[in-house]
Amino acid sequence: MNATFLKSIVKIDDLPKSDRPHIAFLGRSNVGKSSLLNSLTGQKGLARVSATPGRTQTINVFDVDKRFYLIDLPGYGYAKTSKVKRVAFEGLLNQYLNRTENLKLSLVIIDARLGPTDIDREMFAFLEDTQKPFVVIANKTDKLKKTEIAALTKMLADDYPGVTVVLHSNVTNKGAGEIRQLIEQAIAE
């Protein structure tokens, strides 16, 4: 997957006008959205990986072979930014989700160590209610024991039957092939 950085935007009107498919990376700050984008494209420095949560307050758009876009969205539910900023930024995320007609798949990344938090569950409910296709990526599985992975898998299967869950780690690259396949399937539809 050969991706190039296209632009960072802070206003929804600045999204590309093309009707190419979009694949979105969603999740709380620091769950590993940018790292996943880098590992899927095999380009380490592509999306900036930040050790400081809440830094990505823009929508970063990447072009893949002039076929589709990878969209690195602002992290949600980050409480430490100022209240005003937080609203604006959730506004941008909301606007994106409500207005993008070509959104073929959202990869909702969660921290496998925590499991889905309340705000992650709100996001799943929003995507279900608005009938937007999504899969859950349980990231940082390198930090879990086998029994913990099994428990998380069971919890997600019980709470969200029918939702595809991929166990992933940016450290071991586990799950990356499966995610690439899901992306290719989604843009082919």
Ligand SMILES: Nc1nc2c(ncn2[C@@H]2O[C@H](COP(=O)(O)OP(=O)(O)O)[C@@H](O)[C@H]2O)c(=O)[nH]1
């Ligand atoms: N152990 C481990 N650390 C990860 C993994 N993915 C991301 N990280 C780390 O988590 C932090 C946040 O990652 P980043 O991609 O910037 O998250 P973002 O805010 O969601 O874009 C960085 O320090 C990454 O190195 C993973 O699979 N395993």
Ligand SMILES: [Mg+2]
């Ligand atoms: Mg990021």
